[in-house]
Amino acid sequence: MNKIPVSLNVNGREENLEIPPHKTLLEVIRDDLNLTGTKCGCEDGTCGTCTVLLDGAAVRSCLLLAAEVQGHEIVTIEGLADGERLHPVQQAIVNHGGVQCGFCTPGMILSAKALLDKQPSPTESVVRQAISGNLCRCTGYTKIVESIMALSGQPVSS
Amino acid sequence: MQLPRFDFLQPRSLQEACSILREGNGKVSVLAGGTAFMVALRSRLHTPSAVISTKALSELSYIREASDGGLVIGAMTTLEALENSPLVANGYAVLGQAARFVGVPPIRHVATVGGNLCLDTRCIFYNQSEFWRKARPDCFKLGGDVCHAIDKGRRCLAVYQGDLAPALVALGARVRIVGVSGEKVIPLTQFYTGNGEKPNVLEPGDILAEVQIPPSSGNTWGGYEKLRVREGMDFPLAGVAVSIKTNANGAIDQARLVLGAVAPSPLEVPEATELLVGQKLTDSLLESVAQKAYDRARPVANLAVDASYRRKMVRVLVKRAIGRAVSGNG
């Protein structure tokens, strides 16, 4: 099978891979790099479980070819915690009960991180917009929003 | 489901991209943001031998003031850049509004203006998995000779569901196409064919390079309204863009009203212009304009909601888009 060399920077590490050109970033992250925290919930850009950070911005890895992102910085959910210490967004989600079955959670956290890195004190409606591409079946979104708002310091509507 | 196998090419310049496409002669496809095309590939609506990614063509990513005072936008400009651009907000608000309505934020971060304008037409019987489609005869758009949406339908009426095009048509935009036979600039209205099977005039080897918008004067207002079920994600079930220029007396000098997602191409409503120009806006005038738009819109049963509902909503959206424009919210 025809393979091409691709080097990716994932969670700060250079990964030199040989992959078939039709492989998506999602497939390579999960299958070749074994970073299975990035989930595959639909493969058509609708669920947001495959969210990763591409140069700091939340994107859907199922809609990108791995070959396209050569030379860019990719962060997956595994790249967030500092050893045992959770990233503040992860910690907030744990403390406020923003995680249930957890399948949406990695994508949700990365979308929240991308937002907060750009805009540290977003309002609730900005937060809801920023995670509107991440479906969640369990939480009714309430505790996720509360988790993020706890970091933003802005009030939550009731 | 895996993507079909293909080769991957990443040209360094627009020129190179064009020549690869020309050699590919229809078997090579452009992958811009990929937010539409990757989905089409996955369901095997396309099985190209190679795709060329234009993501690295930074020469096509810009929003600039043109020498005539208008605006030029490179095809690879992202929708996120569009919604955040002060140049767009200042005088071309209808475009920023339309961009903000597309999909969800992570989609807009990579989705491009070119990809949005070149979006293939959509139909609930066409945008399905390969397994699903194969369970019934090929429709016109798949090269067959039936329409599953309309009983005894004679041609493909798949819907152009891009949000930007109605706004850009309302602004009188033109597009620059670079391709096999050199370069040309055509009005965006002529870019669309009205044919659901092949919605735009691009030939193998052509790349849409730039959008050019004529200058906007001080008193130009715009409004975009979109019919959707959810607050996000959904493609438009109907869209209405309006651009209005008023004079010192508050009367309308220029007006363009364009409908989206009710036909295989954006649909201008010239009757609206006739009714509006020279007038001041009143409720009854608004009502007549909305009626003209309703008369023109002929959606068919090929999306997830009822066609008659979509048509009725055109009337409502027209009033709201004009209302939004004149109230200066636009």
Next chain:
Amino acid sequence: MSEYSVVGKRIPRTDSVPRVTGEAKYSADLSLPGMLYAKVLRSPYAHAKILNIDTSKAERLPGVRAIITGKDAIPYKWGVFAYTRDMQLLPSDKVRYFGEEVAAVAAIDEDIAREALDLIQVDFEPLPWVLDAEEALLEGAPQIHQDKPGNISVRIFVDEGEVDRALEESYLVQEDRFSSPEENYCQLEPYAVLANFDSTGLDIWCPNAGPHMKARPLSNALGIPTSEVRVRKITIGGHGGGRSEVSPADFMAALLSRKARRPVKLVYTREENFNCVRQVHAATTHSRVGVDREGRITAVDMKVIMDGGAYASTGPIAASVAYIMIEEAYKFANFRYEAIRAYTNKPPRGMYPHHPRTAYGGLELQLDVLAEKLGMDPLELRIKNAVYEGYVTPTKTVITSCAEVETMIKAAEKAGWKEKRGALPPGRGIGMGVGSVISGFPMGIRGGSGAFVRFNEDGDATVISGVVDNGQGNDSMIAQIAAEELGLSVDKIKVVTADTSMTPADQGAYSQASTVMSGGAVKAAAADAKNQLLQVAAEMLEANPKDLVARDGRIYAKGSPDRFLDIAKVARTALSRDHAILGRGDRWPSADAKREWVKNPRGQVASAFSFGTAVAEVEVDRETGRVKLLNMVAAHDCGYPINPLAVEQQIQRSALEAGPEGTLLEKHAWTANGQNLNANFLDYWFPLSTDVPNIDPIIVTSNDPFGPFGAKEGGLSISVAMVGAVANAVQNAIGVTPKQLPITPEVVLRLLEEKEKQSEAKS
């Protein structure tokens, strides 16, 4: 609440950290050395005979390792009940819905497996098909199962009291017909299985709602002992009822692995998870409700037709749930309920916390109409008809702990009911709904849960239980229960759960039973272990074990906490005295074992009952018909909250499911030949974060006598109550009864237009 030191505390769930770091492994995340990848060939017809399958070309494709068809399976039909055995896990005779399994391939990579599918040649003989439940019941409709004449999958009939007379004598009778199409579970995790069949049997990892409930049918279908089917512990991305049963995917992966002698992974696409797992019944409900002058319900007469799809699934339970919920939510003596679950050529329909939405949702709408006609506040009418502890339902179930009225009052208060009802600006509406659900129904020899508790030498304890965690937090729940009982902190409890090779049997996450049954069993096992420990401590302290307490990691005599022993020390002392501390416990439903869904729908149906009231406020765009949810309040009587945070989570999950999902947005649509038109998240309207307001949860307690520490279940009454709340809010806003769910913009607009026409005709 200070009586307890661990339960009742609001703590982050113990399973949270691995889920936020990406470390938690779901079925699709696993891989084993030599693993193959499977893909499934599916039926392109709604109904067809399978004449012949030729796999020879596909077998020759390099990289293909095994192909299976119905011929590779033993002729075994599976069913949840002996009388519902109608499903071959891989059919050999015919296919009964578009997308049903026909063959499966295992290959060295997914691309090859997919390519192999195209090389399999199947000869079908298409048969006439039927897609509508009412049509399926007509004479002359295509027969879907030979031995099920008239396409009747299940019929439930209950007729208690004197319904006809009571309705005749009623002051008012409200009669309506409600309808709704199918919903989808939309678990965010698409179905995935990893199976490894070797000489010792089968190891299998897959989403499940009870590992023991999968092991049994798999052992039957594979013809091996149940003890050789090891359903393994795995993180699960949602259930909602749709993971209740064995899946053809489990069977296919197992069979492929057996044939190829290699591990096989089968991961469903989103489309498959929409169409080929389970769906929620479509239904129509014809409902007559009578009230007297004071607003007391006199009788309910309901006929429900449910579209069951191609197979029986949990049909007898599914067809009963509505009437059980209704008779437990409101008191009335005369009740007739008939449900017919019909077979159609659509995907099979499974369990759901609340279904059909047209039954109790319809009833809630009718109660508001009656209240209006009586000039009564709907809240007052509901309080008047509420049930209470000791109340006996028409089918002879005794309600135990019950704080139904309190949920009504608290939800109303929090939502500003009194100030808002009748005083909102045009286009706005506020509505209320009430619901009741049961916990722990009879399931014969599989209805109980067992648990072990073991003390380790460092003083930690390991809890071994069959309970499954689908995302609702059951692992955390049992850890908290064990910690309280043992006098340890939660971090000292390790849990081993949901693995049929080592955990005791458990009834599974059905009928909201996990807390009362599995939690109860863990509490009993922990008590047993604690008693053994106290015995040792008593010797050490020279005290009577009855006077000792274990709390906060220490054992001491009541009243003298200063003279204590560390639990770790006692555990080690026990070991040094040749005593390994091993506790055991089990829990069985206190329901009437003779009660049976179809044959004998009478007697105590469950062990505990929970109640809830929801209030929703909406704004209707009268031009587009779009309904915006402004506010959602939900009060739930959970008995006692083991973890208030987790109870709130369940309340919110239920509110989402019933409100935006079930009442406003979600439905499936079909082509004339039975193809699902919207098996994707673009056209199936799963609500986004921007579509839902913050959901305000209120916890109400009633201290149940059966449940551990008085607990019942987490919040599912709201998945019933919120349907009524949102539907009634829309009814209140537009002044018309929505008789079709979900109430999409098109539906609202049509209702408004009809109303306008009527008022024009009048004037």
